[in-house]
Amino acid sequence: MTDNLRAPLAFAFMGILLAIVGFTQSWSVSLSIINLCLISSIMAIGVNLQWGYGGLFNAGVMGFTALGGLTAVLVSYDPVYEAWDKAGIGILISAIILISSITLVMFAYRNISSPQFRNTSIVLIIIAALIGINNFYGPSIDVIESINPAKTGFLGGLGLPIVFSWVIAAFVAGLVAWVIGRITLRLRSDYLAIATLGISEIVIAIVKHEDWLSRGVKNVSGLDRPVPYEIELQQSEWFINLVERINYATLNSVQTISSRQELLNDLIIVSSGVFVKLCYLGLFLSVLLLIFYLSHLALNSPWGRMLRAIRDNEVAASAMGKNIFAQHLQIFIIGSAIIGIAGAMLTTLDGQFTPGSYRPLRFTFIIWLMVIVGGSGNNLGSIFGGFFVWFIWIEAEPLSIGFMNLLASGFEYDNPIRIHLLGSAAHLRLFIMGLLLLLALRFMPRGVIPERIQKK
Amino acid sequence: MDNFELVNALVLISNFVLIPALSYGSQLALATLSLTIIYGVLRFSNFAQADWMSFGTMTTILFTWYLQSLGITGGFLPTALIALPFAIILTALFCLLIDRSVYSFYRKKKSQPIVLMIVSVGVMFILQAIVRFIIGPNDRKFFDGEKYIVHALEFKDYFGLSEGLTIKSTQLITLIVAIIAMVSLFYFLQRTKMGKSMRAYSNNEDLALLSGINPERVVLITWVIASALITTAGVLYGLDKSFKPFTYFNLLLPMFAAAIVGGIGSPIGAVIGGYVIAFSEITLTYAYKKFFIYLLPENLEPSGLVQVLSTDYKFAISFIILVIVLIVRPTGIVKGKII
Amino acid sequence: MSKFLSCTNMTGGYGGEDILHSCNIEVDVNEIVVIVGPNGAGKSTAMKAMLGMINLKCGDIILDGNDISNLSPQKRVAAGIAFVPQSMNIFSELTVEENLEMGGFLRDENIQKTIEEIYELFPAMKEKRNQLAGELSGGQRQQVAVSRALMTQPKVLMLDEPTAGVSPIVMDEIFDRIVQIKEMGVAVVIVEQNAKQALKIADFGHVLVNGENRFYGKGNELLTDPEVRKSFLGG
Known part of the structure; x- marks a missing residue:
């Protein structure tokens, strides 16, 4: 099989898989899978820019995704004015103390030459900052979290349309990537992996535990939507007409008026769900295509060629006077920003x-x-x-359960081995994923659609 | 402030900070030694390390249950200590199986370390699946035997203090086992021919080959030793607290942090790093309110908890220390490999 | 009668284009053979080929009457060939004495006697025996490197540019020691950039050009040969 045929064949195969789901389960399920596939693809492009083009291992994709999600909340949720009135100032002061103390520590670290004096001043700054923050932060969050805890109990967001958050998420994730990259990209390659693993755990800890910011594990639900609600659609004239027109033949084959109405109502309900998913699909697909197109442009520019040159031979590239660090930092930030966008889209x-x-x-x-x-x-x-891995991930669950049922079928109903087997189906999914990774690395290290070898 | 207040404060700190940190530090040091040895000899950051620890601990638990079912127990010592050697053998065999079927392929191809690291992620998945499949994702306690060496109430009565000191037997066992393991490891590495050849291989692979050192033999010994260390670390941690696969997975970051802080690839560095991370984690998340109440006059007593970071952010400390070390001294405390 | 180690008709390279073309190199015990030639002539490649570190297309390598052409480098080390690479030739994180012990890794008997002999040859090594090899000066590191190779009690010692990057005084010292080692009954093969000085101590010299033998002769003959002088020794 030539390399040129691989991509169309792979996507055709994927299309067939999704169509099978559409026919056997329902088109609504198939569309849900596609939407998540699209988001996954965007994340994968972000990671691919970092790894495939830059050779950087980002083990903290989760953190950047969560940052995107948090941004979606903070951009779209309506501000909780009461919380801002009562305690916003305390949070702001804490933030100012935090930022200024970090700046001071960095200033002290860079500019004080005597090590003894430098270290004591850094310690003093940190202690002062801790005392200051403790004075404002604790009481403020208590106040915030006590305001209507069942519904809000946090500061809320900016109340902007949620699509804005997709753009802002790119900047937030990029900013965090900049900090991590500056620290670790000069060092050996696994340090980036370990540092990103760490930062992602911290991001998750923050969104889980800082209730005043994100309601923590109480979740923020009812986020604004960029597409219409099903219930609105079901009541709008144009949508009902549209459904009627599409299903004209089916509806006319029904005899009585009442059963026709019943069928129409059913069709409207199903179609409204499909319509909403299609709207999302349109949005996500445009973002994916835009990102794909932009990265295509970037990677075929001199900048992209330099990036690959560095990945393929760092020593030679640096001998040629290329600034490896700057290039790595740029691609790391760009990749993380894309993951951030996908994170915001997922929350949306x-x-x-x-x-x-x-x-x-x-x-x-x-x-x-x-x-x-x-x-x-x-x-x-x-x-x-x-698309493919997400599909496997989704379908691995029913498959695992089916497989375990098969294994357990020989046992009595209340046999402990049977119960154990059925209870362990979820872990089989882990196993499948691990095996898939090992098999891909071993037998298809260049992947299904390999990188095109550039002619010199 | 009278002397009793001071003694009470010291007992309080020993009870809640020093002793727990010492035992957690020993456990972390053993785990980090395993990580750093793999890194030094096989030259990759092993992401499967934490789940490997789960695997070793799980095998120990299974052996413990088996021994208990036979009526064999350790008396006042935990039965797990008897099960440990068997579990180490099994874990090491399993590791060698994985090495033969997975890692050796990339080693022969001389793949880049980062590729091996990704491969280890795949192994991590599979280990996670196996552990969860066999023993389940839930909390397991497998401690038996005498629980306390010094009990808080008795301590209070005996010394007439208002603060009690508790020393759990697992804490003492941890310390003793860890010291034995570390001393024998360092003896092995520094004094025996095999240990020296391991260091030589880690230092300069090509020259080791030219000196006639058999690389496969070194790799084999490395997996066995690293298995022994990680299983021991996991069992000590599990005896002290409890065994839960997800909690073990979360030890990955502290392990990496400890290895890098100490100087990755350096065994001494791993031990130092383990204790540094453990002590920082516990001292920075402990609420010192009571401590200051003992020490300070009444009008200066703190109103808050006097806690630098909430325990929710325990592993953030590993990360912060890691970042500081990467900025200030990327080679680690003991100079490790940086390239 | 061929010499103790004779490599004939070596042809091959690193997998791409051939670097060596029917190259022959011979050395006998109590003899120093120096391989010289311009950059890229295949000097180091020839040495690697003799050691089995590259796969040759053809060529025979006979050590003491035994064909060792198909042995791995480690087996050749066990058969009595020792090699000192040009760079990374010591265990920098091990002490000097541990370096020697690792050199003698394959030997089962007591190697303490050999270590003492080497300390006699290189007294500086004895002084620094417990220091990390990586902390020594450039010349001392070369001594460690050579000592490590000698620990197998080799019959053939190969050195790849042993004087690269050391001062002229150290260079003379190293060459003196190599002569001493030869006199212990060892066949020595050296690849050298410092051709003039090396040929002075050489019994025989090979001049390689483009992977082929161009000149061969006694060391002092080559030194005085006008053509060799003109093309390779800078007049």
């Missing part, structure tokens, strides 16, 4: 922000799997990987 799709659901397996390692299976160094491959 869910309509809620659930810090407890961020697990490294689901949000970091699955994305890696997508990049590796798809073909690192090829964005088209990442898109395919996003």
Whole structure:
């Protein structure tokens, strides 16, 4: 099989898989899978830019995703004015103390030459900052969290349309990536992996425990939607007409008026769900195509060629006077920003922000799997990987349960082995993912759609 | 302030900070030694380390249950200590199996360390799945035997203090086992021919080959030793607290932090790093309110908890220390490998 | 009668284009053979080929009457060939004495006697025996490197540019020691950039150009040969 045929064949295969789901389960399920596939593909492109083009291992994809999700909340949720009135000032003062103390510590670290004096002043700054923050922060969060705790209990957001958050999420994730990158990218390559693993755990800890910011594990639900609500659609004239027109033949074959009305109502309900998903699909697909197009432009520019030159031979590239660090930092920031966008999109799709659901397996390692299976160094491959791996991930669950049922079928109903087997189905999914990663690395290290070898 | 207040304050700190940190530090040091040895000899950051620890501990628990079912117990000592050697053998065999079927392929191809690191992520998944499949994701306690060496109430009565000191037997066992393990490891590395050849291989692979050191033999010994260390660390941690796969997975970051803080690839560094991380974690998340109440006059007593960071952010401390070390001294405390 | 180690008709390279073309190198015990030639002539490659570190397309390597052409480098070390690479030739994180012990890794008997002999040859090593090899000066590191190779009690010692990057005084010292080692009954092969000085101590010299033998002769003959002088020794 020539390399040129691989991509169309891979996507055709994916299309067939999704169509099978559409026919056997329902088109609504198929569309839900596609929407998550699209988001996964965007994340995979972000990771691919970092790994496939830059050779950087980001083990903290989860953290950047969660930052995107948090941004979605903070941009779109209406501000809780009462909380701002009563305690906003305390939080602001704490933030100012935090930022100024970090600036002071950095200033002291860089500019005080006597080590003894430098270290004492840094320690003193930190102690002063801790005391200051303790005075304002604790009482303020108590006040915030006590205001209508069942519904809000946090500061809320800016009350802007949620689509704005997709852009802002890119900046937030990029900013965090800049900090991490500056610290670790000069060092050996695994340090970046470990540092990103750490920062992502911290981001998750913050969104889980800082209730005043994100309501923590109480979740923020009822987020603003960029697309219409099903219930609105079901009541709007144009939508009912549209459904009627599409299903004209089916409806006319029904005899009585009342059963026709009943069927129409059913069709409207089903169609409204499908319509909403299609709206999301349109939005996500545009973002994916835009990101794909922009990265295509960037990677085929001199900048992109330099990036690959560095990845392939760091020593030679640095001998040629290329600034490896700056290039790595740029690609790391860009990749993380894209992951941030996808994170915000995911929260938008869910309509809620659930810090407890961020697990490294689901949000970091699955994305890696997508990049590796798809073909690192090829964005088209990442898109395919996003679709394929997400599909496997979704379908592995019923498959595991089915497999376990098969294994357990020989046992009595209340046999402990049977109960254990059935209870362990979820772990089989982990196993499948791990095996997929190992098999891909071993037998298809270049992925399904490999990187095109550039002619010199 | 009278002397009793001072003694009470010291007992309080020993009870809640020093002793727990010492035992957690020993456990972390053993785990980090395992990580750093793998890093030094096989040259990759092993992301499967924490789940490998789960695996080793799980095997120990299974052996413990088996021994208990036979009526064999450790008396006043935990039965797990008898099960440990068997579990180490099994874990090491399992590791060698994984090495043969997975890692050795990339080693022969001389793949980049980062590729091996990604491979270890795959192994991590599989280990996680196996552990959860066999023993389940829930909390397991497998401690038996005498629970306390010094009990808080008795201590209070005996010394007439208002603060009690508790020393759990697991804490003492941890310390003793850890010291034995570390001393024998360092003896092995510094004094025996095999240990020296391991260091030589880690230092300069090509020259080791030219000197006739058999690389596969070194790799084999490395997996066995690293398995022994990680299983021991996991069992001590589990005896002291409890065994839960997800909690063990969360030890990955402290392990990496300890290895890098100490100087990655350096065994002494791993031990130092383990204690540094453990002591920082516990001292920075302890609420010192009571301590200051003992020490300060009444009008100066603190109103808050006097806690630097909430325990929710325990592992953030590993990370912060890691970042500070990367900025100030990227080679770690003991100079490790940086390239 | 061929020499103790004779490599004939070596052809091959690192997998791409051939670097060596029917190259022959011979050395006998109590003899120093120096391989010189311009940059890229295949000097180091020839040495690596003799050691089995690259796969040759053809060529025979006979050590003391035994064909060792198909042995791995480690087996050749066990058969009596020792090699001192040009760089990374010591265990920098091990002490000097541990470096020697690792050199003798393959030997089962007591190696303490050999260590003492080497300390006699390089007294500085004895002084620094417990210091990390990586902390020594450049010349001392070379001594550690050579000592490590000698620990197998080799019959053939190969050195890849042993004087690269050391001062002229240290260079003379190293060459003196190499002569001493030869006199212990060892066949020595040296690849050298410092051709003039090396040929002075050499019994025989090979001049390689483009992977082929161009000149061969006694060391002092080559030194005085006008053509060799003109093309390779800078007049």
